[in-house]
Amino acid sequence: WNGCTPTDLVFPFFLFAVGNALSFVVEKTGNSRLMLQKIFKRTILIFLIGLLLNWFPFVRWDSDVLVFKDLSKLRIMGVLQRIAFAYCGGALITYFFKPKTAFFIALGLLFSYWGILTAFGDLTLEGNAVRKLDLLVFTENHLYKGYESKILGKNIAFDPEGLLSCMPAIASVIFGFLAGKFIQTFGKTDFMLRRFIIAGIVLITSGLLWNLVFPINKPIWSGSYVFYTTGWAMLLLSIIFYVVEILKIDGWAEFFLVFGRNPLFIFVLSGVWVKLYALIRIGEVGFYSWFYKTGFQPLLGNYPGSLAFAIFHVLLFWLIGLALHRQKIYIKV
Numbered sequence: 001w002n003g004c005t006p007t008d009l010v011f012p013f014f015l016f017a018v019g020n021a022l023s024f025v026v027e028k029t030g031n032s033r034l035m036l037q038k039i040f041k042r043t044i045l046i047f048l049i050g051l052l053l054n055w056f057p058f059v060r061w062d063s064d065v066l067v068f069k070d071l072s073k074l075r076i077m078g079v080l081q082r083i084a085f086a087y088c089g090g091a092l093i094t095y096f097f098k099p100k101t102a103f104f105i106a107l108g109l110l111f112s113y114w115g116i117l118t119a120f121g122d123l124t125l126e127g128n129a130v131r132k133l134d135l136l137v138f139t140e141n142h143l144y145k146g147y148e149s150k151i152l153g154k155n156i157a158f159d160p161e162g163l164l165s166c167m168p169a170i171a172s173v174i175f176g177f178l179a180g181k182f183i184q185t186f187g188k189t190d191f192m193l194r195r196f197i198i199a200g201i202v203l204i205t206s207g208l209l210w211n212l213v214f215p216i217n218k219p220i221w222s223g224s225y226v227f228y229t230t231g232w233a234m235l236l237l238s239i240i241f242y243v244v245e246i247l248k249i250d251g252w253a254e255f256f257l258v259f260g261r262n263p264l265f266i267f268v269l270s271g272v273w274v275k276l277y278a279l280i281r282i283g284e285v286g287f288y289s290w291f292y293k294t295g296f297q298p299l300l301g302n303y304p305g306s307l308a309f310a311i312f313h314v315l316l317f318w319l320i321g322l323a324l325h326r327q328k329i330y331i332k333v
Helices: 006-025 032-055 079-096 099-119 129-137 166-186 190-210 223-246 253-261 263-279 287-295 302-326
Strands: 059-062 065-068 147-149 154-156
Touching (some): 006 079, 006 223, 032 079, 032 263, 059 263, 079 166, 079 263, 099 129, 099 166, 166 190, 166 223, 190 223, 253 263, 253 302, 263 302, 287 302
Antiparallel strands (some): 059 065
16 A cells, blocks of 8 residues: 555656646747646546546456446546646646745645645545545446455555645655756756755655655655655656756657557557457457467566557557657647
């Protein structure tokens, strides 16, 4: 429940990147109405795509018959929905406020969130305020049910992309924005690199210290988790900057740029792909399970086979992304 694994860095790194990108596109001057229209349009589209992805493929197996999914049990929130809210909040704050003010707003969000969690519950799976608010707003049927309660001995309704935990996620976006502005202000210099490294170390240390009273926790997106993951994002960006800009070793980056040119499309495609896998049946099992158990597990074993299965799909989506790039097709919202 508490703690941070390498996979727990992926989502906050993405939100950090969203904020970083905002620093290059959010202009204080110009047509405010047009800018707001763009922000809200993008927010709504990303949210609706996430909602449709939750519903897809719209049917499920009931014994040997395909039936339509019951909308009364549709999960409302999700990864894209979290991105939509975090992007919207981050974009509005960084558009209307100066960077220094935005920084203090981000801190205010984190400490206010801590106060709310403390005042209206505890930090357990069963009793946290994030879960309580989601149960009140969405009801149990519309929440994620993938977390097992050791106290109750069963899976319970708790959404790791809940409404209340969007507050600290907005802070993740703001910190990414501020990092981008820092790079633009000081340029690609040794001074910038040193300050980035120092900031990363300070944030990681702050996260670890805050962890003593507010545990690093991804499901509730704790403030210590935001500090800790933002610090690592800045250190990683520092390493990339050093390798690409100072050592001039950039050929390896092309592999990752393929994903970065169509990130939303590739993410949605991966979700659709897996769900279609599950819908197609080979005998009594879904094609997803059958493909792994007949093509990878017998040859490589459980863990190496699972890793190879994952790498296979990463390369598959990379090839699709590469084909889109070569055709200069970039799908955006």
